Amino acid sequence: MKTPALYIAEELMPFLRAKLAEFLYSGGMTQAEIGEYLGLTQAMVSKYLAGKYRSPPGPVAERLIAIAEEGARFILYGGSKEDAIVLISRRLVELLQSGFLCKYYAEYAGISEEACRSIYSVQRHRGEVLEELALALRRLLEIGGFGKLIPEVRSNFAYALNTPSSNGDVAAVPGRITVVKGKPFALPPEFGVSNFTAGLLVEIGKIRPEVRSVLNIRAGGDVEAALKRAGMKAVRVKTGGLPEEEAIRRIAEVFRDAPHDAVVDEGGHGVEPMVYLFGEGPFDVVDKLRKLVEALENEKAE
Structure with a gap:
């Protein structure tokens, strides 16, 4: 069986x-x-790094590479072995x-x-998302x-359950992320505390059920140039003057043709220009934000 x-x-x-071994080694x-963390012999790690392993079908391999990259980031950021196991296990279960x-199964x-x-008909538990x-x-x-990328309307960071049916299925930051004494500050995430970012997800x-997390930051020529230097795919839209529901649909529609790392909303009268960073999960979004910051800092140093 x-x-x-x-x-x-x-x-x-x-x-x-x-x-995972490849990402951790790099x-x-x-x-x-790596062997101690993954429970492998050093000989097996060496074998993996030499490319001696069997690959699954292409689409499956792509998803597993994404999971490995996210897991490796978590480990390299200092995450515990226990939490890494939980994170990767959840990702595998999500694919089912x-x-x-x-x-394939x-x-x-x-x-x-x-x-x-x-x-696998039961959705992921809300506590795990939080x-x-x-x-x-x-x-x-x-x-x-x-902190310098937080817009005047402040930032929010959201993460949805699988196949969210309403804003209540999306966790986000209550009151949004703001700057206190020069440093970004946020309250613990909750469900049902976001309208626009939750509506987007x-x-x-x-259209793209794999896209489950979003963070909004300020727009600007420097940000758009940095997105390009960081190798991220961005597309421009304009929602100024549109009702909120229509603005959400306008942004979501750009995902019908292809996935995007970021959407640049030009804004309009009474609407602040904004950049939305999207990802399959919150760590994916954090990694994109980190790359964006690095691209901005490298430009200043040149």
Whole structure:
């Protein structure tokens, strides 16, 4: 009997461990440290770094690489082994919950896709979303230079449940992120405390369900140039003068043709120009913000 747990262990984990090893090694960890963290022998780490592993189908490999990159960032940021295991396990379960892996698991196990979907029909628990967003928020507030990117209307950082149906399915920062005594400050995330950013994730989720997190920052020529230097895909829209619901739909529609890292809203009369950074999860968004800050600082240094 080939259960989902066996599928993950046999078909996904060897490739995922290999990619984790690659990202951690490029991030400065030694083979011995990687082996201790991942529970592998140094010989196995060396084998993985030499590219000696079997790859899953292309679409699956892409998702696993994204999970490995997020997990490696978390580890390199100082996350504990226990929390790293929880984070990566959740990401793997999400791939089954969303139905993405059901095609591949069904072929492996010899069952129907419908049977797979029935196993993982329960949405991720709200407490887990709050926990992950809170941790990512702490990382965000520690980034030097973030405070200078907070707009006049202040920033918000949001993270949605899988397939959110309303703003109540989106966690965000109550009162938004502001600057206190020269430093960014935020209250712990809660559900149902955001309208616009939550509405964006609900609407975009209908088009790109993998996009579940967003952070808004100030706009400006320097920010747009930095986005380009950082290699991020950005698209421009204009919502000035539109009702809130229509503005949300206008931004969400740009995801119909292709995914984007950022959307630059030109604003308009009474509407502050804004940049929205999007990602599959909050750590993905934090990483993009970090790259943006680095690009801005490098430009000043030149």
